Amino acid sequence: MKVLVIDDEPQIRRALRAGLERSGFTVMAAASGEEGLDIASTHPSDLVILDLAMPGTDGFEVCKELRKWSKVPIIVLSVRASEEDKIKALDLGADDYLTKPFGVGELLARIRAVLRRFSAAESDSAESIFKSGDLEVDFPHRQVTVSGQPVHLTPKEYDLLKCMIEYRNRVLTHRHLLTKVWGAEYADDTHTLRVHMANLRNKIEADPTRPRFIHTETRIGYRFRTDE
Amino acid sequence: MPSDRKENITRKLWRSHVFAFVASAAGVAGLTAIIQALHLDASVANVSMLYLLVVMLSALYLGRGPAIWASLLSFLSFDWFFVTPRYTFNVQGLAEWLALGMFLLTAMVTGQLTALLKARAMDAKRAQHETAVLAESSWAVASRLDTNSALLEVVRQVARVVDLQMAVVTSIDDDSKARLAAVDTLDTALSADRQKEIQELSCQLTEKLAATTDPLITLPDRFENRWSELPKEGAVCLQIAMNEKLLGIVYLQFGAGSTILTEQRHIIDSLVNHAAVILQRDNLMKRQAKAAALADADRLKTALLSMVSHDFRSPLTSIKASVSALLAEGEPLTAETQRGLCQGIELEADRLNSMVGNILDLSRLEADAWKPRFESTAVTELIGMALDLFNSDCNSRIIVSLDPCLIELYVDPVQMVQVLKNLVENALKYSNPDTRVEIRGSVENGSAIIDVLDRGRGLPSGEIDHIFEPFYRAEELQETSVPGVGIGLAVCRGLVEAHGGHVAAGNRPGGGAFFRVTLPLEQPTEAGDDNS
Structure with missing residues (x-):
């Protein structure tokens, strides 16, 4: 499973890489929206973790751009008390969000939920x-x-x-x-x-x-x- | 259009003059006819007295000119009809000449005296009216603290003195922007477009005036200052100034064809001075409020600084210590110790996060930038969302009991969850881990009541009134290891009051504290629609 992490904070990229790799994910990291879109277009990934607040191309734009050609599940990271941002990101095609600060445990639960639904839709197998x-x-x-x-x-x-x-x-x-x-x-x-x-x-x-x-x-x- | 109006006014004036002279002539003619018809000159000794009566009436009701006119006509009629030889203006003998001369003189003097008396009486009446107007206006200045209503009252007094269609008072803000301070449309006949035009003109002019270096002298040609003459359009624009400083202007639109007498101008000038007092007071009050707000912000800043130095530093210290212990070289740490240190770091990080959240909430509240967004919310859902924020250890300490009558509240769910969370957090923090915290919802006197009850140490008496103040923490709790700052409760109060409710706290019989949130059950009318 390949996860693309797009966040401008190096410490968060480092922590997410450590946390996700322990759970068996392969992590690619991008420090900006532009770089993230670049990697996403050249290296297919199974999931994108995207920070909404970034200088330059922000998370909303990345989300919009990604959705033009990819169905990859997206989890956005957002700060507290910004329901509008969350709704906007979900409307732009994000699959779920996580409020900062968060624990890796919560993130893994979200990833599992998003991937479960995604694979269920792919295989088209309804549970009875x-x-x-x-x-x-x-x-x-x-x-x-x-x-x-x-x-x-x-x-x-x-x-x-x-x-x-x-x-x-x-x-x-x-x-x-x-x-x-x-x-x-x-x-x-x-x-x-x-x-x-x-x-x-x-x-x-x-x-x-x-x-x-x-x-x-x-x-x-x-x-x-x-x-x- | 203005010249048309002017002609109209002149014609009207001319007509009323002609009427007065015709009326006094008719009076004289009428009297002569009556005397002739009834042969009164034979029975009454001195018919000339009857003519004096007509002259007096003319003076009383028609004015000075018509009185002179009536005297002359009476003189001629008397001479023609009743002085022998009749039906000629010839007079025989010196005595007759003298008598006629005396009659004319008496008629003239009587007429003028009467007219003078009448004018005096009118003056006295007007003076009385003006005094009343000024008195009422100054009463309004003194008693009405609301600037708009005080100005409106002054305008209304102006309308008692002159025929006023509309008045617009503008004031100048600190940033030289004009603001409509009071608008009164007394004449509904004035079109809405015209009203708007006048308001815009007033604002433009005020700003123009405020921008000039010597506002009391320079004026655009469209308006007249200080009554030099009535402008073409029946309006004046007067500056409201105090101590050589322009405070605003008042634009007065008079009724068609009204003339303004000097006395009326004086009284309007006095009323404008009253308006100056009102605007000046308004400025001072605003300045005072601003200073108070600044002082508040300053107090908050100081409290915040002291909080950052203490409450923020202690979790940071333990994080730093734990991390450096993990990084330190030497004997490897046991897995158990490592885990313990990491758990401590996570706990302290959560604590810092919660404090930052509360500070942000409080600053948004203090800046009035966090308005509730009301929607109907199930009480169970509110409590559920709040309890969701606590871990299972905490949750096992919390009991919920709800009155079945309390089903829905019209609140901002985000804010109300924050209130509940802070109260429960507070209760958990200040009581022993083996005691219970109860959330109790009920309905009392048409209000929803949510109590959070604990069996902790209770609130120190005498400090109950202060615990909802920002950054307050009970005296005896300061410098202790119990984490947190008196900010969560301040946020609670701010949020609940924004919902039209109130918070209270006290000690429970049997030990422990209670915190009570009272919220109105019915929807606040100004809350607007459910827009979730």
């Missing part, structure tokens, strides 16, 4: 049963059980759950979920999404104040977390 903790979803039979008890979900709730499991551990923007489940004309109807999500939570979470699966990413969307 999903199981995590008390939750079990049988896709062929559209059956959801919590602690062995069947739970009745409305069709929209079921579609939401299915979509989130498909993209588990990855951020899903409001827009993405609404487009997938309701259709493009409902892309801005976050209120509907919120109501359905609250109902779904009440049905599958044991304690909604300590959600196990459905986590809110304020102003951005949701993340379905599993232990994998």
Whole structure:
């Protein structure tokens, strides 16, 4: 697995290289947006880790440029309290984001989630049963059980759950979920999404104040977390 | 157009004069007819007295000129009709001449005296009116601290003295920019375009004036200064100045055809002086507020510096020490020791990160640059997001109990999560690791209440009032090893108050502290739409 790290901070490049190589990744590093695009066009990689704030060509431009010719998964690094930046990067085609400062553990979890989804899409193999903790979803039979008890979900709730499991551990923007489940004309109807999500939570979470699966990413969307 | 108007005014004036003379002539003619018809000259001893009555009435209601006119006409009528030989102007004998002469003189004097009296009475009435106007204006100056409403009141007093269509008061900011201080459109007939034009003109002129080195003398030709003459368009532009310093201008647009008398000018000048007092006071208050804000910022800066020197240095010291221990040459460290040192570094780094976050939050709050973005948020979701920020060790210490009535809040979720996070962090920090921290949500008197309760050492009495102040940390906790600074709670207060709520703290019976956040349950009206 080859990872391209684009960040102007040498110490961060060094730390990421050390952390990722220990987990078996081959790391290529670029110190600027231009260099990153250069490497990306000549050396194919399986994943790109991209800092949004860089002098010169910034992360947004790199993201936009990359997406013109590549489907490589992109994880962007952004600072706290900048939801707008995160949304912008996701809209430009980034797959997920990580807030600085972060631990290598978090980064590896994000990488795994993004790569899992990517390879699933490549091989086009849909799983038939999903199981995590008390939750079990049988896709062929559209059956959801919590602690062995069947739970009745409305069709929209079921579609939401299915979509989130498909993209588990990855951020899903409001827009993405609404487009997938309701259709493009409902892309801005976050209120509907919120109501359905609250109902779904009440049905599958044991304690909604300590959600196990459905986590809110304020102003951005949701993340379905599993232990994998 | 202006010349048309001027002609119109002259014609009107001319017409009213003609009317006065015709009316007094008609009075004389009428009286003569009545005397003739009723043969009063036979029964009444001295009909000339009746003519004096007409002269007096003319003086009272029509003015000085018509009174003289009536005297002359009365004299002639009396002579023609009632002095023998009748129907000629011939007079027989010295005595008759004398009597007629006396009549004319008496009529003239009576007329003039009456007119004078009338003028005096009018003057007294006007003086009284002017005094009232000035008194009300100075009352407004003294009692209304709000600049705009005080200026409007002064303008309204101007409108009591003259026929005013519109008044625009502009003031000059410190950067020589003109600002509309008060606009009053008293005459709704004035078109919106014209109103806008006047406002723009006022601002332009104010800036032009402020830019000239000697603003009290130089004036563009379009406007008139200090009443040299009424401009063509029925408007004047007066400078508001104090101590030779231009504070602004007032543009007065008068009603069509109005004339401004000297007395009225004087009183308007006095009112403009009142406006000067108001603008001057406004400037002083602004300067004072700016100085206070600077002092605040200065205090914050000092506190920040002292914080950086203490609270930032201690985690940095342990990071530096741990790293240098890892790098040092000599006996290799055991894997366990290495791991312990690294965990310490990570912990201290998180601590620094949280402090930096709080400082940034506080500075954004103090600069008024972090406005809440309200949206309806489930309370469980809020608490969930906050608890998500703590590790499982901390989470196992936290109990949540929620009143089923408390379902949704209309808040900024990012900010409210920050509030909860800081309160819980504070509670965890100041209590023993084997005690519990409780988050309790309830509804009381139409407000949402979120309590964070701990069983720690509690708050030192007498310092409860200060703990929400920036950079405050309880006296006895200073210079101890408990990490953190009194900034998290200040952020909480700032955020909750931005939501129209308030924070409180105190000690619990049985030991420990409580922190209470009270938030309005209904949507604040100014919050705008849910735009998430």
